[in-house]
Amino acid sequence: MRLHLYLKESKKSDWDIQKDFLYWAKKIWSNFSESYALKKTNLIFTEDPNHKVLMSVIYDPRGVRVIGDVILGLASKYEIKYHTRLKSEDIDIYEKTIKHEVLHLGLSRHDSEFRRYAKKWGTASSEIGIRGDGKIRLEYLIKPRKYVILDEPVFDDPDVAATYARLILKSSIETEIFKQKHKIEGKLKFRLKY
Numbered sequence: 001m002r003l004h005l006y007l008k009e010s011k012k013s014d015w016d017i018q019k020d021f022l023y024w025a026k027k028i029w030s031n032f033s034e035s036y037a038l039k040k041t042n043l044i045f046t047e048d049p050n051h052k053v054l055m056s057v058i059y060d061p062r063g064v065r066v067i068g069d070v071i072l073g074l075a076s077k078y079e080i081k082y083h084t085r086l087k088s089e090d091i092d093i094y095e096k097t098i099k100h101e102v103l104h105l106g107l108s109r110h111d112s113e114f115r116r117y118a119k120k121w122g123t124a125s126s127e128i129g130i131r132g133d134g135k136i137r138l139e140y141l142i143k144p145r146k147y148v149i150l151d152e153p154v155f156d157d158p159d160v161a162a163t164y165a166r167l168i169l170k171s172s173i174e175t176e177i178f179k180q181k182h183k184i185e186g187k188l189k190f191r192l193k194y
Helices: 014-028 034-040 084-088 091-103 112-120 127-131 158-170 172-181
Strands: 042-047 055-058 065-067 070-072 077-082 137-143 146-149 190-193
Touching: 014 042, 014 084, 014 091, 055 091, 091 112, 091 127, 137 158, 146 190, 158 172, 158 190
Parallel strands: 042 077
Antiparallel strands: 055 077, 065 070, 137 146, 137 190
């Protein structure tokens, strides 16, 4: 168990963020040590007050794959960006965010494999899940690349959420009611939000 020297309200430094990121990288990925990673790749940490999410890992995922707890074919460069507000987040949100992004060193997409690892390491597969209840919600498309999250209903199982969305889409009456209620013009499209 990791001992935290932070008070709940204390502000973390840039050094704390880098140190904690490397701590979890070594803990989650067994072949990832500071010397191994620094020989194979560049880790570039950047604080960005305009970043849209608390933290993100940006890299070219081609050739990077995971077997068990080993990353094969590390990327040559990982850019780790974090928002200024990460420094003052509650310790639980802070730690879940770091673990979530460390998982992205080997897993670039939020797919079922990522969700399995996230569950194993006690984090969520999205910022909403980190901050919220970990439930699955539906999002609907309002314009190209712009989705809106439905607050209700919420789901524990992605298959149940997908079935619910399919039932709305299969019934022309349900589709029209939903489109009128949410003022959607054109084709109705859903996706799952974890």
